[in-house]
Amino acid sequence: MITRGFQSRRPRTESKRVPPGQYVATAFPVLSAGHTPQTPLDAWTFALEAEDGSKIAEWGWDEFRALGPTDVTVDIHCVTRWSKLDTDWRGISVDRIFAAAGLQEPPAPFVMAFCDGGYTTNLPVEDLQEGKALVAWEYDGEALAPEHGGPARLLVPHLYFWKSAKWVRGLRFMDDNEPGFWEVNGYHSYGDPWQEQRYDGD
Amino acid sequence: MTKAPRPSVWQPATVVSTRDETPRVKTIQLAARDWPGHLAGQHADVRLVAEDGYRAERSYSIASPPGESPLELTVERLEDGEVSPFLTDHLQPGDTVQLRGPIGGHFVWPPSDVSRPLLLVGGGSGIVPLACMLRHRRLSRVDVPAALLYSVRTREDVIYRQELEALARGDAQFHLRITLTRDSAPGWSGAVGRIDLRAVRHILEELGEGADSFVCGSARFVESASALLVQAGLPPQSIRTERFGPT
Numbered sequence: 113m114i115t116r117g118f119q120s121r122r123p124r125t126e127s128k129r130v131p132p133g134q135y136v137a138t139a140f141p142v143l144s145a146g147h148t149p150q151t152p153l154d155a156w157t158f159a160l161e162a163e164d165g166s167k168i169a170e171w172g173w174d175e176f177r178a179l180g181p182t183d184v185t186v187d188i189h190c191v192t193r194w195s196k197l198d199t200d201w202r203g204i205s206v207d208r209i210f211a212a213a214g215l216q217e218p219p220a221p222f223v224m225a226f227c228d229g230g231y232t233t234n235l236p237v238e239d240l241q242e243g244k245a246l247v248a249w250e251y252d253g254e255a256l257a258p259e260h261g262g263p264a265r266l267l268v269p270h271l272y273f274w275k276s277a278k279w280v281r282g283l284r285f286m287d288d289n290e291p292g293f294w295e296v297n298g299y300h301s302y303g304d305p306w307q308e309q310r311y312d313g314d
Numbered sequence: 315m316t317k318a319p320r321p322s323v324w325q326p327a328t329v330v331s332t333r334d335e336t337p338r339v340k341t342i343q344l345a346a347r348d349w350p351g352h353l354a355g356q357h358a359d360v361r362l363v364a365e366d367g368y369r370a371e372r373s374y375s376i377a378s379p380p381g382e383s384p385l386e387l388t389v390e391r392l393e394d395g396e397v398s399p400f401l402t403d404h405l406q407p408g409d410t411v412q413l414r415g416p417i418g419g420h421f422v423w424p425p426s427d428v429s430r431p432l433l434l435v436g437g438g439s440g441i442v443p444l445a446c447m448l449r450h451r452r453l454s455r456v457d458v459p460a461a462l463l464y465s466v467r468t469r470e471d472v473i474y475r476q477e478l479e480a481l482a483r484g485d486a487q488f489h490l491r492i493t494l495t496r497d498s499a500p501g502w503s504g505a506v507g508r509i510d511l512r513a514v515r516h517i518l519e520e521l522g523e524g525a526d527s528f529v530c531g532s533a534r535f536v537e538s539a540s541a542l543l544v545q546a547g548l549p550p551q552s553i554r555t556e557r558f559g560p561t
Contacts, residue, residue, distance in 0.1 A: 113326050115363055115410060118362040118370075118400055119368075120366075133370075133371050135396065141557075142536075144557065146540070146555050147544055147550040149550070293420075297420045298418060
């Protein structure tokens with residue numbers, strides 16, 4: 113159904129890189145549900161955990177960054193409808209994290225990313241493998257700011273950006289695909305921007 | 315944890331009326347036949363479709379309290395926006411938009427425990443979901459103490475001013491503090507300058523212990539206001555935020 117008199121006001125030249133319903137932002141907006149946590153680096157760790165919460169591996173800040181960083185340039189898409197093209201990040205690929213923990217195969221098909229501030233988000237493990245995801249601490253050549261998820265956030269650019277959990281502190285393996293914080297609050301369990309999987313039921 | 319209900323599918327909604335709140339802000343009344351109801355603090359998605367099939371969608375906070383119809387959205391005109399200038403400048407009664415929702419299960423009041431005081435901190439059009447909570451509190455006769463710290467640029471930017479001032483006059487349990495950040499217009503007897511720690515501490519003394527806080531506004535506003543609440547001693551888990559717009 114058409115809304116009388118409405119016309120596009122934006123150029124559509126970049127449409128192949130911009131998922132449906134998104135617009136290109138030049139700023140870097142913020143989506144968070146609460147106060148921004150401030151974690152000192154000497155207290156920061158990143159952990160891989162089994163479903164029962166037991167630690168498979170854990171690294172401190174310097175150890176983690178020494179695992180061998182990767183630089184990527186990717187487009188990111190927020191469920192609130194902004195997309196940002198060609199964003200630069202540095203972090204450790206999840207492949208490398210698994211390898212450093214001695215995991216030949218992931219022990220379960222899903223993970224819950226857990227974060228400072230109590231946030232969680234659920235992801236299929238295969239969406240983190242083969243170079244598809246990083247744990248990133250640099251954005252655009254600078255230390256990642258706390259409001260954007262610093263010290264480190266997950267970066268899973270092929271899914272809506274809430275899946276790129278801010279203030280991430282680890283991944284817990286899960287046999288079942290339990291919903292995380294945003295997913296319990298009505299957002300889609302998977303979040304593919306090209307399918308417009310914004311909300312539960314999309 | 316219970317899961318939030320699924321947002322409904324897109325449905326046509328007819329504009330019943332529009333009214334000016336400020337020179338840049340309008341409230342749009344919409345009639346939607348199958349609106350499933352909402353909680354105070356949730357938002358709705360609006361979709362506009364052009365004749366050539368182009369579509370644009372944005373989320374807007376719901377202003378009208380749960381159970382009241384028509385549904386009201388209060389929209390701020392963003393100068394370089396694609397959707398908000400159309401909604402505020404062109405939309406007429408009788409026009410149709412697509413609507414779905416409600417959306418969001420975190421920034422909602424009341425929470426499961428309704429006995430706690432309510433602290434609302436809003437910047438600019440961040441007032442909208444907070445006013446929805448105040449309206450719901452009034453209509454549902456929940457008599458927990460409530461306070462609103464509301465920061466706007468100038469006096470003419472104050473949204474819902476008469477309603478808020480009337481509520482403050484008629485409800486001894488409600489504390490209102492509007493602060494102007496850009497000027498102190500002639501005749502303005504309220505506060506000026508940004509919300510500071512003193513204002514937060516003062517209002518917390520009025521409210522009593524254990525408040526639930528809701529902070530809404532631009533990303534920059536929410537960042538600094540929520541930091542003030544933590545500085546004033548509120549536990550971070552008791553602070554819920556909603557941010558909008560570019561940083």
